Amino acid sequence: xxxxxxxxxxxxxxxxxxxxxxxxxxxxxxxxxxxxxxxxxxxxxxxxxxxxxxxxxxxxxxxxxxxxxxxxxxxxxxxxxxxxxxxxxxxxxxxxxxxxxxxxxxxxxxxxxxxxxxxxxxxxxxxxxxxxxxxxxxxxxxxxxxxxxxxxxxxxxxxxxxxxxxxxxxxxxxxxxxxxxxxxxxxxxxxxxxxxxxxxxxxxxxxxxxxxxxxxxxxxxxxxxxxxxxxxxxxxxxxxxxxxxxxxxxxxxxxxxxxxxxxxxxxxxxxxxxxxxxxxxxxxxxxxxxxxxxxxxxxxxxxxxxxxxxxxxxxxxxxxxxxxxxxxxxxxxxxxxxxxxxxxxxxxxxxxxxxxxxxxxxxxxxxxxxxxxxxxxxxxxxxxxxxxxxxxxxxxxxxxxxxxxxxxxxxxxxxxxxxxxxxxxxxxxxxxxxxxxxxxxxxxxxxxxxxxxxxxxxxxxxxxxxxxxxxxxxxxxxxxxxxxxxxxxxxxxxxxxxxxxxxxxxxxxxxxxx
Numbered sequence: 269x270x271x272x273x274x275x276x277x278x279x280x281x282x283x284x285x286x287x288x289x290x291x292x293x294x295x296x297x298x299x300x301x302x303x304x305x306x307x308x309x310x311x312x313x314x315x316x317x318x319x320x321x322x323x324x325x326x327x328x329x330x331x332x333x334x335x336x337x338x339x340x341x342x343x344x345x346x347x348x349x350x351x352x353x354x355x356x357x358x359x360x361x362x363x364x365x366x367x368x369x370x371x372x373x374x375x376x377x378x379x380x381x382x383x384x385x386x387x388x389x390x391x392x393x394x395x396x397x398x399x400x401x402x403x404x405x406x407x408x409x410x411x412x413x414x415x416x417x418x419x420x421x422x423x424x425x426x427x428x429x430x431x432x433x434x435x436x437x438x439x440x441x442x443x444x445x446x447x448x449x450x451x452x453x454x455x456x457x458x459x460x461x462x463x464x465x466x467x468x469x470x471x472x473x474x475x476x477x478x479x480x481x482x483x484x485x486x487x488x489x490x491x492x493x494x495x496x497x498x499x500x501x502x503x504x505x506x507x508x509x510x511x512x513x514x515x516x517x518x519x520x521x522x523x524x525x526x527x528x529x530x531x532x533x534x535x536x537x538x539x540x541x542x543x544x545x546x547x548x549x550x551x552x553x554x555x556x557x558x559x560x561x562x563x564x565x566x567x568x569x570x571x572x573x574x575x576x577x578x579x580x581x582x583x584x585x586x587x588x589x590x591x592x593x594x595x596x597x598x599x600x601x602x603x604x605x606x607x608x609x610x611x612x613x614x615x616x617x618x619x620x621x622x623x624x625x626x627x628x629x630x631x632x633x634x635x636x637x638x639x640x641x642x643x644x645x646x647x648x649x650x651x652x653x654x655x656x657x658x659x660x661x662x663x664x665x666x667x668x669x670x671x672x673x674x675x676x677x678x679x680x681x682x683x684x685x686x687x688x689x690x691x692x693x694x695x696x697x698x699x700x701x702x703x704x705x706x707x708x709x710x711x712x713x714x715x716x717x718x719x720x721x722x723x724x725x726x727x728x729x730x731x732x733x734x735x736x737x738x739x740x741x742x743x744x745x746x747x748x749x750x751x752x753x754x755x756x757x758x759x760x761x762x763x764x765x766x767x768x769x770x771x772x773x774x775x776x777x778x779x780x781x782x
Contacts, residue, residue, distance in 0.1 A: 306599055307591040310456075313449035315568035316434045317575070322458060323431035325560045326422065327385025330397065333419070333553050334377045343370050346408055350667055352687050354409035354680050356631070357732060362406055376400060384426065387436020389443075391427065398423040409680060410673040414465065414636050415554035421461055421609075429454040453602060455568065460606065462561045463522040468613050468634035470518030475638070477624070477745055478515065481507040482711040483640040486749055491548055514637075517541055525565035538562050549637075619734045625710055625718070625741040627677040628734060641708050642715070643675035644754050647685070648703040648769060649692075657768070660688060660702070675706060678719055678738050682730055689726040702726040705769045707757055712749025715757055716742060721766055 337343065347353075347370045355362065364370050377400045383393030402420045405411075431454075432438045433447040477483070485507035492498045500506055517537070524534035542555035563571075616629025623630050624639040647660040662671060665688065674680045685702045692698045701724040709715040719725075720737045728737065752760055 303596065303599070304591065307595055310451060310453035310599055310602070311591075311595060312452045314452045314455055315572060316430075316448055316450040317571035318455055318564055318566075318568050319429060319431040319450055319458075320435045321571045321575075322561070322564060323387060323390075323426070323436075324385050326426065327381050327383070329553060329557050329560070330384065330401075330419070330423075331378055331381035334374055334381060336553075338371075338374050338378075343374055345667065346411060346669065347404070350670065352665055352670075352684070353407055354670060354674070354683060356406060356409055357679070357730065359406045360683075362403065364407060373400060373404070377404075387432040387438050390432035390436060390438050394423065394427040398427050408670075409631075409677075410670045412631055413552065413554075414634055415552060415557065417632055418461075418465055422458075425457055425461060429458070453598070455564070457602065457606075459564050461609070462558075462564060464609055464613075465558075465634050465636075466518050466522050469636045470515055470520075472633065472635045472638060473511075473515045473518065475624075477711045478511055478638060480745060481511040482745060482749075484510050484514070484637065486640060486712055487549075494547060497544075497547070514541075521562075522565070525562060531566065535562060535566075620740075621734075621738070622710075622741045625708075626735070626738045627679065628738075630677075639711060641676040641710055642750075642754070643706065643708045643718070644715070644757055645675040645681070645704065645706045646769075647688070648705070649688075650701040650703070651698055652701065653698070665691075675718075676708065678706075678735060679730065681706060681719065682725055682728060682735075685725040685728075686730065700726055703766075703769070705765065707761070707763065709750050710741065710743075711745065713741075713743040713745060714750050715761060717763055717765075721769055 347364045353364070365373055377397060380393045380397040380400065383389050384397060398420070401423055405416050405420050430447070430450055433444060433450065436444075438444045439446040473479075488501045488507050488510060492502045494501065521534060521538055521541075524530040525538070527534075539559055542559050545551060546555040613633040616623040616633055619626065619628035621628075623633075623635065624641075645662075647662060648657065649660050650657050662684075665684070666674065674684055681704060685704065689700055689702060692700050703721060703723070704719050704725055705721050706717065706719040707715045708718040717739045720739060723737050725737075758765070
C-alpha cells in the first residue's frame with residue numbers, strides 16, 4: 269500500500285504505517301484529553317453548604333410527604349384494601365407486603381427521612397428511602413404523579429452524594445470525617461435533575477392544544493370561586509396569559525436562575541408561580557418542594573452566609589496529571605445517567621399519534637398539566653361455553669382512584685381485562701372473552717372511540733410496542749369545549765359501535781388532568 273505526499277513523492281509502507289499509527293494516537297489523545305477535562309471539572313472542589321441545605325430540606329419534606337400519606341389513610345386504601353394494582357410494564361411482579369407490612373414500611377420511610385435530614389447513618393437512610401419509596405411508587409400506576417417520579421430520582425442521587433460530611437450527626441459522632449467541600453459533580457447533578465422537569469415541562473407545552481390554551485383554559489374558568497384571583501379568572505385573556513406565561517416560565521426559569529443579574533428576580537417569579545399553582549390546583553407537595561429546591565441555583569456561598577456559618581477555605585488543588593479508574597468510572601456512570609435523563613422523555617416520538625390520547629410514552633416524560641380526558645367505559649363479558657353475556661361490574665374490582673384513571677390509559681384497560689380474565693379462570697374455571705367500549709373526550713374535543721370495540725382484549729398481549737387497537741385521534745380541537753352529559757353521548761354521537769354494546773349505560777369516569 270502506498271500513498272502520495274503533497275510533493276507527489278510516494279510514501280513507503282513503513283512510513284504509511286507510522287502515519288496511520290500517529291493518527292490513531294492523536295485520536296486517542298484527543299478523547300483522553302476530553303476525559304481529563306471532564307474529570308477535572310467534575311472533581312473540582314466546591315463549598316458543601318448547598319448539599320447540606322438540600323439534605324436537611326429533602327429529609328424534612330419527605331417526612332412531611334410520608335406523614336400526609338399515612339394521615340390521609342393512603343396505606344390502607346391504596347395499598348392494602350385493593351386486590352388488584354395497576355403496574356408499570358416490567359414491574360407487575362411487585363406486590364404489597366402482607367398483613368401490617370405496608371404500615372411498617374411507611375414507618376420505616378419516615379425514620380429514613382429523619383435520618384437523611386439529621387445526617388444520621390446517612391448512607392443507610394438514603395438507600396432505605398430510595399428503595400422503599402421507589403417500591404411504593406411502582407406498586408400502583410394509577411397514583412402516578414411527576415413529582416413522585418422526581419422524588420425517586422432525587423432520593424437515588426442522595427445515596428451517592430456526600431451531603432453528610434458537614435453539619436450532620438455522623439460527623440458529630442465521629443462516624444465519618446467531615447469536609448467543607450464536595451466534588452463539583454454532586455452539585456451539578458442535583459441542579460440538572462431539578463432543571464429537567466422545568467425545561468422538559470416547557471418543551472411538552474409546545475403542542476397544538478396548549479398553544480390554543482387547552483386544557484388550562486377550561487380549568488381556569490372552573491376556579492372563579494378562588495379568593496382574590498377568582499374575579500379575574502373568567503376573563504378570556506387570563507387563559508392566554510396562563511398558557512404562554514407557563515410555557516415561557518418553564519423554558520426560561522433555569523437560565524434566569526443561573527445568571528447572576530436575573531437570579532433574584534427569577535426566584536421571586538418562581539415563588540409566585542408555585543404559590544399560584546398551590547392555590548389553584550391540587551398537586552401535593554410539588555410547588556413547595558420546587559420553591560426550596562430551586563434555591564440550589566444560587567451560588568454555594570449564599571447558603572453559608574444565610575446560615576451565618578464560618579466561611580470554609582476551599583484550597584485550590586493543582587490540576588492532576590492522571591485520574592484514577594474510580595474517578596473515570598464515576599464520570600462514565602454520570603454520563604450514562606445524564607444521557608438517559610435527556611433522551612428517555614422523548615421516547616413517545618417512537619409511537620404514532622398524539623401521546624396525550626394514546627398515553628404511549630406519557631409517563632416519565634414530564635408531561636404536566638397537558639390533558640383532560642373525560643371517559644365513558646364499560647366491559648362486556650362473553651362465555652363461549654354457555655353462550656352467556658353480561659356486563660362486568662368494575663367497581664367490584666377497583667377503588668375510585670383506579671377507576672378514574674384506568675379509562676384514560678389503554679394499557680391500564682388491557683391490564684385490568686387480563687386480571688378479570690385470570691380471576692374467572694381461577695375461581696370459576698371459565699374462559700371469558702372480554703370486549704371494551706371506551707369513549708373519550710380529550711381537552712374539550714367531541715368524544716370518539718379510544719379503543720376498537722370489536723376486539724377480544726382477553727386474547728391481546730400486553731407489549732412495549734405501539735398498540736394497533738388504539739383508535740387514532742381524529743376529532744379537531746373545537747372553539748367551544750364539549751359539555752354534553754355523559755349519559756347522552758351515545759344518543760348524540762354517530763359512533764361505529766356494535767349493536768350488542770348499545771343497550772347498557774356507560775359507567776362514568778372522572779376527568780383526569782395530570
